[in-house]
Amino acid sequence: MQRKAALPLRDAKSGNANKMKALCGKEALVKLLRWHFGYPDFRGKQLDAIQAVLSGRDCFCLMPTGGGKSMCYQIPALAKTGIVLVVCPLIALMENQVMALKEKGIDAEFLSSTISTDAKNKIHDDLDSGKPSTRLLYVTPELIATAGFMPKLKKIYARGLLSLIAIDEAHCISSWGHDFRPSYRQLSLLRSHLPDVPILALTATAAPKVQKDVVQSLHLQNPLILKSSFNRPNIYYEVRYKDLLDDAYADLSNTLKSKGDVCAIVYCLERSMCDELSAHLSQNGISCAAYHAGLNKKMRTSVLDEWISSKIQVVVATVAFGYGIDRKDVRIVCHFNIPKSMEGFYQESGRAGRDQLPCTSLLYYGVDDRKRMEFILRNSGSKKSQSSTSQEESSKKSMADFTQMVEYCEGSGCRRKRILESFGEKVTASLCEKTCDACRHPNLVARNLEDLTTAIALRQKGSSSRIFITSSSDAINGEQLSEFWNRGDEAIGSDDDISDSDDGNEVVNNLTKSKLHSKVGVNEKLAMLERAEENFYRNEKAKKQSKVDKNAISDAMRESSRQRLQNALKQAQQRLDNLKIELETSASFLEDECYKKYSKTGKSFYYSQVASTVRWLATTSSVDMLNRLGAMKESTSMDAVPEAEGRTPPHAIDHSGKEGTSNELSGNAQSEILPCGDRGMPIESSSVNTKLPQIPSFYEFVNSRKTKGDQLDDTKKNSSRVEKKMRVQ
Ligand SMILES: Nc1ncnc2c1ncn2[C@@H]1O[C@H](COP(=O)(O)OP(=O)(O)OP(=O)(O)O)[C@@H](O)[C@H]1O
Numbered sequence: 001m002q003r004k005a006a007l008p009l010r011d012a013k014s015g016n017a018n019k020m021k022a023l024c025g026k027e028a029l030v031k032l033l034r035w036h037f038g039y040p041d042f043r044g045k046q047l048d049a050i051q052a053v054l055s056g057r058d059c060f061c062l063m064p065t066g067g068g069k070s071m072c073y074q075i076p077a078l079a080k081t082g083i084v085l086v087v088c089p090l091i092a093l094m095e096n097q098v099m100a101l102k103e104k105g106i107d108a109e110f111l112s113s114t115i116s117t118d119a120k121n122k123i124h125d126d127l128d129s130g131k132p133s134t135r136l137l138y139v140t141p142e143l144i145a146t147a148g149f150m151p152k153l154k155k156i157y158a159r160g161l162l163s164l165i166a167i168d169e170a171h172c173i174s175s176w177g178h179d180f181r182p183s184y185r186q187l188s189l190l191r192s193h194l195p196d197v198p199i200l201a202l203t204a205t206a207a208p209k210v211q212k213d214v215v216q217s218l219h220l221q222n223p224l225i226l227k228s229s230f231n232r233p234n235i236y237y238e239v240r241y242k243d244l245l246d247d248a249y250a251d252l253s254n255t256l257k258s259k260g261d262v263c264a265i266v267y268c269l270e271r272s273m274c275d276e277l278s279a280h281l282s283q284n285g286i287s288c289a290a291y292h293a294g295l296n297k298k299m300r301t302s303v304l305d306e307w308i309s310s311k312i313q314v315v316v317a318t319v320a321f322g323y324g325i326d327r328k329d330v331r332i333v334c335h336f337n338i339p340k341s342m343e344g345f346y347q348e349s350g351r352a353g354r355d356q357l358p359c360t361s362l363l364y365y366g367v368d369d370r371k372r373m374e375f376i377l378r379n380s381g382s383k384k385s386q387s388s389t390s391q392e393e394s395s396k397k398s399m400a401d402f403t404q405m406v407e408y409c410e411g412s413g414c415r416r417k418r419i420l421e422s423f424g425e426k427v428t429a430s431l432c433e434k435t436c437d438a439c440r441h442p443n444l445v446a447r448n449l450e451d452l453t454t455a456i457a458l459r460q461k462g463s464s465s466r467i468f469i470t471s472s473s474d475a476i477n478g479e480q481l482s483e484f485w486n487r488g489d490e491a492i493g494s495d496d497d498i499s500d501s502d503d504g505n506e507v508v509n510n511l512t513k514s515k516l517h518s519k520v521g522v523n524e525k526l527a528m529l530e531r532a533e534e535n536f537y538r539n540e541k542a543k544k545q546s547k548v549d550k551n552a553i554s555d556a557m558r559e560s561s562r563q564r565l566q567n568a569l570k571q572a573q574q575r576l577d578n579l580k581i582e583l584e585t586s587a588s589f590l591e592d593e594c595y596k597k598y599s600k601t602g603k604s605f606y607y608s609q610v611a612s613t614v615r616w617l618a619t620t621s622s623v624d625m626l627n628r629l630g631a632m633k634e635s636t637s638m639d640a641v642p643e644a645e646g647r648t649p650p651h652a653i654d655h656s657g658k659e660g661t662s663n664e665l666s667g668n669a670q671s672e673i674l675p676c677g678d679r680g681m682p683i684e685s686s687s688v689n690t691k692l693p694q695i696p697s698f699y700e701f702v703n704s705r706k707t708k709g710d711q712l713d714d715t716k717k718n719s720s721r722v723e724k725k726m727r728v729q
């Protein structure tokens with residue numbers, strides 16, 4: 001890309017008062033904005049921030065998501081001689097920004113372990129040259145902390161060539177924030193090593209406590225504090241209640257379809273749910289793909305590229321789909337599970353409507369989801385600060401953060417007001433102008449909340465066993481599928497991205513264990529994951545050379561799944577009065593089903609299928625179990641059948657909950673006695689000619705449990721309307 005000629009004011013050297021004035025003048029800066037970016041004028045507080053840092057003053061800049069924070073350091077880089085150092089939490093974010101700047105002909109570079117030594121040397125040569133052409137240098141906080149990098153920075157500084165340090169997503173420095181990154185703590189060194197360089201801290205999420213923490217940790221001196229309202233007037237906020245819907249998947253699918261072929265992001269808590277929901281939406285004709293850290297980097301990059309370039313419209317993602325996502329025309333951001341904090345929710349929903357046009361934030365709230373998240377937060381051992389903050393305090397804080405989110409869903413008042421007040425903004429009642437469901441349809445929302453209270457109360461009476469207990473244990477066992485606690489794991493790559501070993505499962509299990517270990521806090525885990533990221537990128541080249549397919553399902557992974565299934569079978573056996581089944585053979589059979597179904601699609605689907613099978617085993621009846629295992633013999637004989645005749649291809653998943661092949665094995669079975677059906681009722685293999693019992697997805701699993709509970713209470717329905725108070729227990 002051709003470099004654009006610098007506008008003359010860039011040549012202005014500080015020291016000359018007139019030139020400095022010209023440099024900071026609105027007219028000159030607007031000229032730069034138009035010349036390089038084609039925008040007619042600055043937005044919000046952009047100009048104030050730019051003028052402050054150009055005059056050498058520190059600045060703390062709080063702007064809403066999509067507000068244009070990047071411009072606050074990009075324009076200074078073009079206006080003043082020298083380099084602007086930009087600290088970013090994620091490599092993907094740096095890559096995106098640098099690419100976008102280069103396309104505009106602006107000299108921007110990033111330094112990370114992902115780039116080749118040659119490219120690195122070139123950048124360093126330029127920085128050492130005394131007259132660098134680089135205007136913006138993007139780095140990770142980890143690099144700043146390395147022993148080798150600070151002397152290099154100091155050298156540039158000594159030559160008077162470091163004009164600004166910009167800390168993007170500055171809330172990551174605070175353990176009170178929702179996205180604490182321990183490596184951001186190292187940034188406090190910047191002030192002492194590079195004393196006169198102005199620092200610009202930028203964030204979209206800063207509760208007063210976080211804000212204070214950012215200013216103190218970065219040692220900002222008399223900073224200009226710029227705060228814009230968090231209000232995003234173009235977002236319509238809505239909550240739907242899973243417990244009142246027949247089928248939330250179908251509801252979402254219909255909603256997306258009714259809006260036309262719009263661009264959307266759907267956030268889920270778990271990877272497996274991303275895969276399932278994405279497959280479901282695809283089957284319903286929606287152009288869609290899953291994105292999560294369980295996919296390898298190549299796949300994630302390709303999904304991101306296709307989405308950015310509008311080849312696909314909907315991404316179903318975990319929070320790994322995060323910072324730096326800059327598609328302006330996102331019309332819907334849906335949270336299919338309740339997020340863990342208002343800050344996270346605001347960031348994610350804020351990815352809608354960056355073009356300032358009308359858009360929607362749609363949250364599907366389920367009481368089981370809520371209980372599940374509470375369980376996870378209580379058990380995540382989230383010790384956020386290594387020093388003073390006690391684990392208990394931290395856990396309390398997580399719960400308090402989450403309570404705000406619950407209140408957002410369960411409250412009947414204006415949603416917008418609730419969001420803004422949670423950030424300490426004073427809001428007038430008229431602000432919303434019917435741009436949330438509670439203001440636009442107050443009666444409907446009130447009725448829904450009443451019905452929800454009734455439904456929950458009836459369910460509780462009908463079933464003493466908590467649905468949640470089962471689902472939460474599943475969440476913990478299947479920890480690898482959940483990413484809620486580490487929004488930054490885009491940086492750490494996929495499961496096996498973070499391992500030197502080829503066995504993704506092993507790594508995941510280790511992480512799971514470490515997470516369950518209450519003594520290991522989030523800090524340590526993040527640090528571990530960050531180290532793992534470095535390792536991954538260091539080894540990526542070598543791995544590529546050895547042509548390891550990272551999406552492949554390794555033998556060790558399969559063995560681990562067999563073991564998992566065997567344990568589940570053993571528990572099922574005990575639950576079903578010591579039902580006589582051959583544990584090892586049955587586990588192999590079930591694992592083989594999962595493998596056959598998904599070996600070509602990749603391990604993410606495979607994991608998901610194994611998890612579904614484990615859930616199924618936890619609740620299935622002896623007849624269903626024997627029926628399924630009865631297919632063992634049948635399937636063995638089918639192995640000889642050519643693919644086209646005998647099997648559904650691995651990617652043919654019917655995500656209306658009708659799982660593919662494993663439920664639909666059919667064949668011309670001879671009638672014969674099968675080994676496992678020996679409880680006085682021999683199972684005939686002909687039974688496998690009929691449909692085998694389904695293995696439910698997690699969603700179906702929870703709902704079926706709910707339905708059972710509801711059925712118990714059917715007779716009680718329409719009895720008294722339960723208290724209207726909406727803090728559902
Ligand atoms: N003055 C402006 N006029 C019009 N568009 C602008 C202006 N400034 C920035 N933008 C555009 O707005 C979009 C959002 O900008 P940017 O990515 O900097 O937002 P952000 O505040 O960093 O958001 P986030 O908190 O989500 O990272 C970008 O596409 C950017 O080019």
Ligand SMILES: [Mg+2]
Nearest residue numbers: 069070168324
């Ligand atoms: Mg940004």
